[in-house]
Amino acid sequence: MTEEFKNLSIKLIEFEKLNTNSSSEYKRKVTDVLKQVVNELKDEECRNALISDDISRLCKLLQTFIPVPLESSSALPDDRDINLCTECVRCLRNACVQNVQNQNWIGQSGAVGSIKDLIAGLCSSESQESISVLIRCAVQLAGNLVSGNTNTRTLLWRELFPQSFLSVFNYEDTKASTYCCMLLHECLDDELHLQQLIKQPEGQQIIEAVLRLCEEEMQHDFSLQIMQKLLTTCEFMLSAYDNLPVTAKLTVLDILAAVISQSDGPSCASNSPTVPMGEEGCKNNVGVPVFTIAYLAEQFEDLAKGAMALVTEEQSRHSTEQMIPVLTLRLLKVLGIAASNHEVYKPLQDRESLLQTTLELLERANLSGSSKQVPSTLPMNHEETSPVYGLKRDLVRLIGNMCYKHKPNQHKVRELQGIPLILEHCKIDDQNPFISQWAILTIRNLCADNQENQAFIAGMTTQGAAPSTDFLREMGVEVEMRDGIPYVKTTAKK
DSSP, X not given: OOHHHHHHHHHXXXXXXXXTOOOHHHHHHHHHHHHXXXXXXXXXXXXXXXXXXXXXXXXXXXXXXXXXXXXXXXXOOOHHHHHHHHHHHHHHHHHTXXXXXXXXXXXXXXHHHHHHHXXXXXXXXXXXXXXXXXXXXXXXXXXXXXXXXXXXXXXXXXXXXXXXHHHHHHHTOHHHHHHHHHHHHXXXXXXXXXXXXXXXXXXXXXXXHHHHHHHHOTTOHHHHHHHHHHHTSHHHHHHTGGGSOHHHHHHHXXXXXXXXXXXXXXXOSOOXXXXXXXXXXXXXXXXXXXXXXHHHHHHHHHHXXXXXXXXSHHHHHHOXXXXXXXXXXXXHHHHHHHHHOTTTSXXXXXXXXXXXXXXXXXXXXXXXXXXXXXOTTSOGGGGGGOTTTTHHHHXXXXXXXXXXXXXHHHHHHHHTTHHHHHHTTOSOOTTSTTHHHHHHHHHHHHXXXXXXXXXXXXXXXXTXXXXXXXXXXXXXXXXXXXXXXXXXXXXXXX
């Protein structure tokens, strides 16, 4: 410990004896000393040299000068109090960096209550930079206080959840909200805290605030990490998802799609194609549980029944329910990605009702004429102007993935007259990018080790009901006649 740091500690002891002094000069001197202490505490040796009395002294100083505005007055807090408290909070923030002993002392000295009072008072004040800086520092102190320390984490969660978290998010300061996400992420390492966030009404408001950050700035790593942590639990879907506004659900599904795309290991112990209730559907999960995907499949099936009434572009411009097709399409995207991961989400393939719903929706979309051909010069961001952009492509993709090495689904598509429907989409459609590739892949999956489907397509080809053999050959499907009998086989795409 440096001699200068010892002298600073002595000065703080002297100031403590005068802590009832409210003069401007006194506050200025204390603030100047605290600024020097802040810099000294960046050094690990100085942090380790602190004793409990030093911590207690700083906490008492903070409690004395918390700049909480009077309820009966609209005046802003005194700038001198704000500056003094800011430096005091910075001292405590630096003191507990990677130092469990200091964290415990700070927790025992009433600092958590001071943080709570600061947030409650200042977040209700008129916004100004000095107040915003103090709020940010207070949240940073809370974050450092709980880092790697279960004792202080439990104490802080008990005091700050949910109101202090809500106050910071509602203050609408981006930096403070980001620091609050860091704090929340650390607290959610405790399973009890995670369950309280999901199940309590105020927790729902916090989740919505986190999702707004995800919507506005996708680079906020901690807001995304919080959502990824929530999505690994079955309880999130059961207790929180249905209560979210549609825009928030869309953000959840975007994050979910990204998480599933990265999933490469067992997700859940259940092998049921329906929604498995209780612990059976959620145990031993790594990543997104099968329960969640089955739950979303049910949601998709329910929404799909009414979605086609709103899918035409003209209707969507005027309908108050125009977000329903968008939500349906986003669910479809998630299911298409999940169905491609056959090792993890194999039970999804066994969900016959999902396959039937998808085929019906594709047929209805075809008949509705909602996905009309558009000029090839149309920019790719046309997705933003049409609620059904990519609908047919994603339907075909889901059907193809569900039929991969799955004989019952292969047969079911043929029985429901789905093969001619798929063959109709072996052509370019600017409203559905890459649909021809997905259609051909689906045909290949339908024909793989399935002579009945091969014969069905071959029969359509000889009768002129399917695309020409030259076209099919170019796309990787070949029809071959042997002794008057047609055979279909998959080949390398030319």
